[in-house]
Amino acid sequence: MARAKARRSASRDGAGTPRWLWPSLAAPGTAYLLILFLVPLYVILAVTFGKLDPILQTPLPVWNPLQWKTGVMSFTVSNLVHSDGLYFAAFIRTIVYVAISTSLCLLIGYPFAYFVSRHAGRAKALFLVLFFAPFWISYMLRMLAWISLLQDDGYVNRILMSLGLISHPYPFLAGKSLTLILGLTYGYVPYMVLPLYAALDRIPQSQLEASRDLGASPTRTFFRVTLPQSRQAILAGVIIAGLPMFGDYFTQQLLANTNGTRMIGNFVVEALSSSLLMSRGASLILMMMLMMLAPVIYYLRSTSRAATVRPAR
Amino acid sequence: MNRLRDFFTNPWGKARFLWVVGIGYVLWTLLPVVNAVLMSFNSTKSISVWAGFSWRWWFTDPNESILHDPNLRHALYQSVMLAGLTTLIAVPIGVAFALATDRWRSRPASAANTLMMVSFITPELILAVGLFLLFVNALKVIGLGTTAQLLGLILIAIAYPVVIVRARLLSMGPEYEQAAADLGAPPLTVLRRITLPLLRPAIFAGAAIVFAFTLDDFVIVNQLALDQPNTTVSMYIYGAARTSPTPAANAIGSLALFASMIIITFAFLAYRRSTRGMKDEAQNAQSVLGV
């Protein structure tokens, strides 16, 4: 009995598993990621620190790190860091937009997640289905929907005018930060709700009842029982909803297409559509990757921690 | 005023404030989309002012309806084709990967898993730019175009079947497979006769999610497109919305929406029939994702 157990100890499968089975199952996925995820990261480096074709001014990647040229990178860094740099304003603005939008996602998403997990009762399944809908509705269609509503002659302006709140149509789509922030919030709030719902759903009702029985008011129960257990989920939600916003450029182009609302993603995409500026685009993406490093590492550590812990049944 | 406050803060009542939040959220997320779908039946070129019902943008306009505009039809074809191929390729790779990293506890396996999770959380723009530079400057033989779009979509799609299958493996437990092994079945047979059939609902769900997700993708396909035939529905709507959108854009978006709805519903029903309840799977999926 002990010997059989020992034979099964190395992995959870049965004894006699050929050594090649699991590695060969993992191989295609791993190879795919190596070639199409890791190698491109190196290409980004090789282009950032590479040269330019003398005639077409297109980037020539330099593969040998000893021959790397730092001109493009220092240009980008200095333009990101100095207050009169090309990218500084967009950089700060992106951080501000993402911070505000993520906070709004939290302010809206948390009550909704709380509602669905704890108070929806028999309608819970229906609300879940409705909540999941945006995940398979095209982002573009959702943005098109708002473009339609926010036109000068769209429904939002018509309703506001008929309520007497404004007298002329408000140019929502003429480069307003408000529109962009609301657009980002609208686009990414489902990603915030997902982990919040999961965490709130896991909290046993008995805990809350016990807290009430012990004399805590609803507010205290929330702050002392519910909120601490959702802290991990809040951080996860902030990462899952906030991180993609940093790379957003299309929401800006659709909802607020002026220079005053540009985000760092806009600079990246435009640089890539120009021969001369392509290496600058690569360097900007490199900077973005470096900035994302901390949240990504945090997320990885929480993943590995969580996956080894069985969820409470 | 006090009565209003009491109405909302009644602790044993039906949490009316939260109901307002719940219904309000749903309306806020879905009403604009309903409006967009309805506008596709508008009789004029406007996407913001309703002027009467018409099938114009779907069938009857001789130049710009889905039926008659070859660009629109081809965009739909490109989206569906890319989504279908991605599903066919990414799901097997993802399932195999999930099995391997779940069962094979070793450093290479966890390194591979870390790589997978990093690719999952990385913003799509970074992946798109990396692939763009790869295909333009290094792998020029592949270059930009449909192949590049497909490769990019597979990259972002792989993690979904992995997460879903691993969640299912966690809740399934090893008991069935161990029982079969104890009864003398060789590992490959166990895989074929026990594991995969038990995983069927997860595989279905993974396939449906991959399809619906890649059908609407924008950043990757836009960055890796080369010429007009590479345009997908999402790229078409993006281009139209930036210049002068007609309800044709709404129509093609709605069509893609209906396609996704059908696939998701179908997969959801199939999943429900062959699983002992969503709660465990969902929780396990969340723990795999680290949330």
Added chain:
Amino acid sequence: MLDPNQQNGFTRREFMKRAAAAGLAVSGAGAFLAACGGGAQTTVGGNSPAASGASGANQFGSGGIAGAPYPLARPDAPVTWTIPSDNQPIDSNMPPEKGATLKIYNWPYYLAPSLMKSFEQKYDCKVDLTTFPDLEPGVAKISSGQTDFDLMFGLQIYDVGKLIASKLVQPINQDYIPNFKANVWDSMQSPFYDVGSRFTIPYSVWNTGIMWRNDMFKTDIQGLPNPWDIFWNGAPKNKTHMLGNPRDPMAMAMYWRGQTDPNSSDPTVIDQAKNDILDVVMATNAKFDHNDYNDIPKGGAWLHQSWSGNVGSAFYFLPKGDTAPYVSYYWPGDSGVPASVDNDTVVVLNTAKSPVLAHLFIDWVLDAENALTNYTTYTGYQMPQKNVTPESLVGSGVVPDHLATTVVTEEQFTKGLRVCELAPDVDTLYQNAYQQVQAGV
């Protein structure tokens, strides 16, 4: 009216001598080539860089000025491109490819679908159109070497040199294009940027001026002593747009200050232009695009720096019979103030799988009737056709009276300034300046 005797210290006689020496044909209607400042000229108030007078001749071609690996063409320093042994034109008298798909790369709304359809029927082929949103991305895609188009339309002259030098463009065999000699302006048969039209064929002509809604704001732009001034004094907030590329807005700022060299390599001039444009952006929250043909009629923009052809394009989107009396256009060059004229080109790419069809298509587009159809029913951009005079255009009602200002005359080509190809380091200066403008710094 610009006094020819005061154009950058050049007299008209000196210009004619140089033009004759370079072997250029000068039509009786007036020299097409403006005696404007090239990189080798002194600019008002500035000093010219080291390239003064130096020729850019080398293996790629002769003439032009130095600064790049290949010669940079200027109106007074024309370039004759070498036809290298490994980039020869196709042979004459070859049959058109059968059952082929001709792939065209073009701006949006810049080639009448009816022309593509009639060509498909005539030669039993398919014509496929891919569009680029702006010239820079278009050239970048071609430069990447990834594309397989046959033809590129709308290639502006300031990107021609690099594509020729890098052999992305093949030499033209004019035997397939008899309509070129027959129908196109004499003054365009051998342009300064491509003497002998070895690699390019001219497509459209236009001037760059100001489009506005005369019902939305009431300034008489035409009557201003310096019409460009409207952008700096009185431009409507949130309703002002400029063209979205590194050259046109910068040129406008330079013209506003009286500079006559839009290709200046002087960093102070470029910096001044950048700051001037920034002033406009700060005051009006201006956008940069060329969507005027939609924005002006719809009211999204009231004041737009525009290419004259985009005014014509607007009519395609309006209901038939709508003459858009609320739209006005004016070319400040007509007031004697510096302003641009331009033409763009069509080229046959070396990735062409159907080069014979490609040549035949160019010939098809240059057919007198087809060119008129192209201009009047779709693109709104005039083509330099001999049989089409401004008077006939306005008189026949093709161009509404109040927009007669959009018609480009050969005479305007003598007054107008040309935006030409820049040396790479100078190009970077303009790119940086434009990026700074977009970033608002």
